[in-house]
Structures are given as C-alpha cells and as structure tokens.
Amino acid sequence: MKRLNKLLFALAAAGAMLSGTSSMAEPFKVGVCYDLSKAYTFASPQISQAAMDLAKLINMKGGIGGEPVEVIVRDHGNEPQRGIECYSRLSREGVFVFDTLSTPVSLAILPRAMQDQRILMQSLVGRGDAVDGTVFEWVYPVGPTYWGQAANDIAYIKQVHNGDLSDVKIGFIYFDYPFGQEPIEILKTLAEKEGFELLLYPVQLPGTDQASAWSKVRRDNPDHMISWMLSGGHVVASKEMQRNRIPMDKYISVNWLNEVDIGNIGAEAATGLKRGTNVVGGQDVPLRLEMIRELYDKGEGSGPLKNTEDVFYNTGLAMYSIIFEAARKAAELEGLPITAQSYKAGLESLKDYDADGMMAPITVTAEDHGGGGKTRIEMWDGETWVPQTDWMAAYSDVVWDVVKESSSKYAQ
Amino acid sequence: MELVFLAELAVNGAMTGLLYSLFAIGLVLIYKASSVPNLAQGALTMLGAYVVLAFADGLGMPLWVAIPLAAIVMFGLGFGIERVALRRLAGRPVIMILMMTLGLDIFLRGTTMAIWGATSASMELGVSYEPLFLGDLFISRIHLVGSIVTLVLFGAFMLFFRTRAGIKLKAIADDYTASWSVGISVERGVGLSWALASVVAVAAGVIWGEIQGVDQSLSLLLLKGLAVAVLGGLDSILGAVVAGIILGIIENVGANFLDPLVGGGSRDLIVAAVLILTVMIRPHGLFGRHDIERV
Numbered sequence: 001m002k003r004l005n006k007l008l009f010a011l012a013a014a015g016a017m018l019s020g021t022s023s024m025a026e027p028f029k030v031g032v033c034y035d036l037s038k039a040y041t042f043a044s045p046q047i048s049q050a051a052m053d054l055a056k057l058i059n060m061k062g063g064i065g066g067e068p069v070e071v072i073v074r075d076h077g078n079e080p081q082r083g084i085e086c087y088s089r090l091s092r093e094g095v096f097v098f099d100t101l102s103t104p105v106s107l108a109i110l111p112r113a114m115q116d117q118r119i120l121m122q123s124l125v126g127r128g129d130a131v132d133g134t135v136f137e138w139v140y141p142v143g144p145t146y147w148g149q150a151a152n153d154i155a156y157i158k159q160v161h162n163g164d165l166s167d168v169k170i171g172f173i174y175f176d177y178p179f180g181q182e183p184i185e186i187l188k189t190l191a192e193k194e195g196f197e198l199l200l201y202p203v204q205l206p207g208t209d210q211a212s213a214w215s216k217v218r219r220d221n222p223d224h225m226i227s228w229m230l231s232g233g234h235v236v237a238s239k240e241m242q243r244n245r246i247p248m249d250k251y252i253s254v255n256w257l258n259e260v261d262i263g264n265i266g267a268e269a270a271t272g273l274k275r276g277t278n279v280v281g282g283q284d285v286p287l288r289l290e291m292i293r294e295l296y297d298k299g300e301g302s303g304p305l306k307n308t309e310d311v312f313y314n315t316g317l318a319m320y321s322i323i324f325e326a327a328r329k330a331a332e333l334e335g336l337p338i339t340a341q342s343y344k345a346g347l348e349s350l351k352d353y354d355a356d357g358m359m360a361p362i363t364v365t366a367e368d369h370g371g372g373g374k375t376r377i378e379m380w381d382g383e384t385w386v387p388q389t390d391w392m393a394a395y396s397d398v399v400w401d402v403v404k405e406s407s408s409k410y411a412q
Numbered sequence: 413m414e415l416v417f418l419a420e421l422a423v424n425g426a427m428t429g430l431l432y433s434l435f436a437i438g439l440v441l442i443y444k445a446s447s448v449p450n451l452a453q454g455a456l457t458m459l460g461a462y463v464v465l466a467f468a469d470g471l472g473m474p475l476w477v478a479i480p481l482a483a484i485v486m487f488g489l490g491f492g493i494e495r496v497a498l499r500r501l502a503g504r505p506v507i508m509i510l511m512m513t514l515g516l517d518i519f520l521r522g523t524t525m526a527i528w529g530a531t532s533a534s535m536e537l538g539v540s541y542e543p544l545f546l547g548d549l550f551i552s553r554i555h556l557v558g559s560i561v562t563l564v565l566f567g568a569f570m571l572f573f574r575t576r577a578g579i580k581l582k583a584i585a586d587d588y589t590a591s592w593s594v595g596i597s598v599e600r601g602v603g604l605s606w607a608l609a610s611v612v613a614v615a616a617g618v619i620w621g622e623i624q625g626v627d628q629s630l631s632l633l634l635l636k637g638l639a640v641a642v643l644g645g646l647d648s649i650l651g652a653v654v655a656g657i658i659l660g661i662i663e664n665v666g667a668n669f670l671d672p673l674v675g676g677g678s679r680d681l682i683v684a685a686v687l688i689l690t691v692m693i694r695p696h697g698l699f700g701r702h703d704i705e706r707v
Binding site: 037041042045176181200202204205206207208209211212215216218219231232235236239240242243244245260261263264266269 | 414417420421424425428522525529530531532533534541542543550552553554555620623624625627628629632633664667668671675676677679680
C-alpha cells in the first residue's frame with residue numbers, strides 16, 4: 001500500500017509539473033529568416049546578434065506582459081525559395097512576425113504574408129513603396145526608404161550651400177543593379193526641382209573595378225558624391241578617390257557603410273567621409289551600453305563582442321527595439337496573447353519612438369508604415385561619427401509621389 | 413571628348429585588363445594540362461589572399477615573408493587537389509572533371525567563410541595612393557604594379573615552358589596518351605599545372621585583394637577571367653595577356669560612350685558580346701590551338 005501511495009504521489013507530482021509547464025506563457029516569437037551565408041553577410045551577423053541579445057535582455061526583465069520573447073534565426077542564403085520555406089515552416093510553429101533582411105526574399109514572401117495576414121518587417125530592404133500602408137497592410141518597412149535617404153542627402157547638400165543648389169554639381173556613383181538604381185528617379189526629380197546638375201557613374205558588380213568611373217569623376221569635378229554601394233565597394237571607392245586626389249569629404253554614403261569598411265579604408269584616410277543613417281553610430285549609445293553591462297560583461301552575449309562595435313549592431317538593436325516595443329504596445333492595447341491583428345495595432349501605435357536615443361524617432365500609422373523615414377548625416381572625424389544634421393525627412397511630398405505611383409501599380 | 417581622357421581610359425583599361433590576365437593565366441595553366449576550364453580558380457584566388465593574410469595578420473609576419481609562404485602552401489594545395497580529387501577521375505568524361513571543379517569552388521568558398529567569416533579584410537601592400545601623372549595622363553599605381561607582376565609572371569612562364577618540366581607539360585597538353593606511352597607522368601604533370609595555377613592565384617589574390625579588400629567577392633573574378641581566357645585562347649598564356657589588354661581597353665573606352673546612351677550597364681554587355689562573338693567566329697580564341705577532330 002505504501003508503495004502504491006508513493007507511486008500515486010509521484011504521478012501527482014509529475015502531473016503537477018506537466019500542468020505547470022503547459023500553463024507557462026507561450027513566447028512571443030519572431031521569425032528571423034536571414035541570409036547568414038551569402039550576399040548580406042556583411043551585416044546579417046551583427047543584426048541577428050543584436051536581435052538575440054535584445055530578446056535575452058527583455059526576458060531577463062520578465063518578458064513582455066509576462067510572456068517571454070523568442071527570436072528564431074534561420075539561414076536562407078539569400079535564396080527566395082529557402083526564404084519561403086523558412087516562412088512556411090515558422091508559420092506552422094505559430095510565428096506571425098517575420099524579418100528577412102533580403103530584398104529578393106522579402107519580395108518572394110510579401111504576397112504570402114499579405115494573403116496570410118502575417119506581419120512582414122522589412123527595414124532597409126524590399127519594396128520601398130511598401131511604406132504605403134493603405135496598399136501594403138501587413139508589410140512594415142520601418143525606417144527610411146532609399147528614395148527618402150537620397151532626398152535627405154540632397155537636403156543636407158542644400159544646407160551646405162545655404163539653400164541654393166543652382167550652381168552645384170552632384171555625382172551619384174552606384175552599383176548598377178536595382179539596389180543602386182533605385183534613387184536615380186528621385187534624384188532626377190530633385191535635380192529638376194532644385195536646379196543642380198546630376199552626374200551618374202554606374203559601377204558594375206561586385207564593384208572591384210571603379211578606376212574609369214573615378215577618372216571621370218576627377219574630370220567632371222562634382223561638388224559632392226552620393227554613393228549607393230555596399231561594403232567593399234566603399235573601400236575601392238575611397239582608394240580610387242585617394243589615387244585621383246578627390247577629397248574624402250565629398251563622399252556621402254548610403255547607410256550600408258560600417259566600421260569594418262572604415263577599418264579597411266583606414267581610420268585616418270576616411271576622415272571627412274559621410275553617411276546617411278537612421279541609427280546613431282558609435283558605441284556610447286545607452287541601449288548598447290546596457291547590453292555590454294548586462295550580457296557581455298557576464299559572458300552571456302549572443303556572439304563576439306567585436307560585432308557590438310559595429311554600426312550594424314546598432315541597426316539591429318534599433319530594428320528589434322521597434323519589433324519588441326510594438327509587441328509591448330500590442331499587449332498593452334489588446335492584452336495577451338498577442339495576435340497578428342493586435343501586433344499590427346501595436347505597430348501602428350508607435351509614436352516618436354527612438355529606443356532611448358538609438359535612432360531617428362519613428363511614428364508608424366496605418367497610412368505610413370515607414371515611420372516617417374527620418375535620417376541624418378554623420379561624418380567620420382578620424383575616430384568616431386559626428387552628426388552633421390538633425391534627424392530629417394526632407395522632400396516628403398516628392399518621396400510620397402514616387403511611393404504612391406509605385407504602390408498604385410501593385411494595387412492594380 | 414578630350415583625346416587625353418580617351419588615352420587615359422585606354423591605358424587604365426589596358427592595365428585593369430592585365431590584372432584580369434593575371435587571373436586568367438591560372439585558368440590557362442590548368443586547361444593546358446587537363447583540357448578543363450577550372451571553375452574553382454576564383455575560389456583559389458580568394459583562398460590565396462586569405463592564406464597571405466593568415467600569415468601576415470594572424471602570425472604577424474611581414475608581407476614579403478607571408479606572400480612566398482602562402483605561395484608554397486598553395487603550391488602544395490594544388491598538388492593535393494590533383495592527388496585527392498582529380499586523379500580518380502582519369503579517363504572519365506571531361507564534364508565530370510568540370511563538375512568536380514565546380515564542387516571544389518563551392519567547397520572552398522564555404523570553408524573560407526567558415527574559417528574567416530564574411531567580413532572584408534584589407535591587404536595593405538604599401539603602394540602609395542598618391543596619384544601618378546604621365547603628363548596629363550593619370551595612372552593608378554596599384555594597377556601599374558599589378559600589370560608589372562602580370563608581365564613578370566608571363567615572362568617566367570614563357571621561360572618555364574622551355575625547361576624540361578615545361579616541355580613535359582606541353583607534351584601532356586598536346587597528347588595525353590602519347591605522353592603516357594613515352595613515360596611522362598601525366599598525373600604529376602597535371603598536379604604541377606594545378607600547383608602553378610594555385611601560385612598564380614596567390615599573386616592575383618594579393619593584387620586584387622589590395623584593390624578591393626579580401627572577401628568572398630574575390631571569387632567573382634572568375635567570370636571576367638574566363639572571358640579573357642576564352643578570347644585569348646584557353647590554352648595560350650600569351651593569348652591571356654593580349655586578350656586582357658584588348659578586353660580592358662574595349663570595356664573601359666566602350667562603356668564610356670555606351671553608358672550615357674543606355675543608362676549604364678554596358679560593361680557587362682561589352683564583355684558578353686566579346687565572349688559570344690569569340691565563340692561564334694573564332695572558338696579557339698586569338699592564340700589558341702585550332703584542333704580538328706577526325707571522326
């Protein structure tokens with residue numbers, strides 16, 4: 001009898017444990033389907049590391065409304081088919097918020113996410129016109145579009161020339177494929193509007209041979225060079241600029257230029273170089289410092305410390321702060337568990353959110369899924385990034401004309 | 413358009429073309445011995461650059477020590493590839509060997525990614541960035557250095573093919589079976605061609621690494637290098653050098669005229685056009701051997 005009692009007690013204890021397990025809160029999951037092995041590897045390790053770190057920190061603080069958060073990182077190798085597989089598999093596991101950090105994969109998933117009514121985050125990649133929330137209801141490219149970034153670059157140049165661009169020559173050097181070509185139309189529109197001369201310098205992928213382009217630049221002598229290239233492309237460009245004696249302070253890069261590129265150019269040689277950005281560069285950023293204190297100093301970081309010293313880590317912290325803040329808002333607005341619908345409401349209630357000074361303040365609405373598209377220009381002073389402007393979203397009327405024209409075609 | 417600018421485009425195009433020739437020489441060496449375009453030559457170039465950096469940055473050696481050491485390592489690797497991967501394919505259809513080189517390319521890219529990651533690293537050779545002007549003509553110093561390296565290697569291989577080992581390689585290229593029958597070790601010859609191509613890959617990796625940084629994109633040199641090798645004749649080192657110069661000039665000068673007309677992108681079109689026309693009009697290239705097979 002005693003033995004039977006012991007057995008019953010053990011079963012009861014096991015049952016209690018099991019029921020305890022089942023009553024534990026389900027985590028809020030984010031599907032991070034990233035290219036961790038091919039084209040985007042210059043940024044994806046830092047960004048995914050930031051996502052995992054942020055999830056750890058939030059869980060250490062008790063999660064969101066008591067629910068833990070979980071980021072599920074998978075590699076799609078920048079292949080749309082693998083991206084779709086990742087999306088489908090994680091959807092079956094109950095994930096309804098996805099991030100791809102890849103334009104081709106994002107384009108492949110977009111129609112499915114729209115149909116399935118799942119959230120597709122696509123900061124800094126994918127269709128620029130998806131900021132139009134009236135058409136792309138389930139897609140959130142929070143952050144600047146390339147059109148907006150280019151327009152903000154022109155606004156900065158206008159500031160430098162005291163508001164008059166009529167005698168100014170602006171060169172645009174770009175990877176000659178869709179990423180690089182995207183800002184051309186808006187630059188042409190602004191050239192007409194502001195009266196500056198626009199000079200185009202296409203560079204073939206992978207950007208290793210830029211010698212003739214920079215020879216032309218030397219001859220044309222534009223006042224500023226806006227650059228839409230990636231990673232090593234900037235390094236080649238900077239070396240060609242030095243060889244052609246073109247001052248580095250003419251160079252204004254798209255946001256995809258990081259500390260690795262500065263290291264390869266040479267910290268001293270890169271002095272004066274500028275980039276447009278929607279996140280704060282450097283390491284003295286409150287959220288990053290908290291990560292170091294709470295995770296890396298205790299040996300609990302999600303990857304190498306070196307990755308946290310890169311602006312793309314800051315970019316990841318900014319992107320995932322938005323994602324988790326929207327979840328917090330969703331829980332606040334509509335309670336737990338968070339659903340795709342309540343998460344959407346959470347996203348669209350973000351107002352002037354800047355992740356404790358980590359990025360440009362964003363306000364997401366049902367109409368504007370980009371959050372306002374603010375960026376600023378920062379300059380490398382030889383040691384760190386120094387802001388040259390406030391956060392700004394210039395020529396928004398022109399940018400939205402382009403957005404509406406493009407999104408209306410999708411709507412048809 | 414100013415004549416000086418046109419001349420500048422032509423000269424710099426020719427030098428850039430010679431850098432592609434440097435790469436293409438590796439392709440030609442392997443083709444001469446095994447009649448297969450080595451699709452892993454881009455990955456070998458990337459690996460060569462990484463090995464140099466491993467010695468220089470990883471072990472703190474000066475570059476003048478790191479580069480020869482890397483060349484020795486890659487020489488051994490070239491022999492190893494023949495011994496481990498290619499020897500057992502002897503007598504199989506050429507397409508199988510081609511697929512093996514493709515597999516090797518994927519394997520090397522994956523391995524370098526796993527070991528060194530995707531982050532770009534710099535290769536500082538100490539060549540000055542100060543502009544060099546010949547009159548009004550701007551010359552890029554690193555391209556000039558790379559062109560000289562190409563011509564030196566070209567000269568060295570011309571001499572090599574007059575040595576006993578070189579003549580054996582030529583014999584293998586001419587006729588496998590006949591070479592076997594007269595006691596030439598074809599396996600060793602093929603191994604030597606892979607080893608030499610791997611050493612050339614180090615040279616190309618160092619020069620291109622200085623220009624663009626060392627990362628996975630170095631492997632993409634294959635496409636342009638292949639175009640140069642096909643134009644020159646896949647079995648001609650002289651062809652690789654001349655074709656590099658021609659393609660470099662056509663591409664640089666042509667793109668300057670065409671880009672404004674077609675809105676960019678004409679460089680790839682020019683290369684594609686040259687490649688297609690070569691295959692259609694002169695399939696053995698400018699200096700390649702024209703074999704006629706009797707059925």
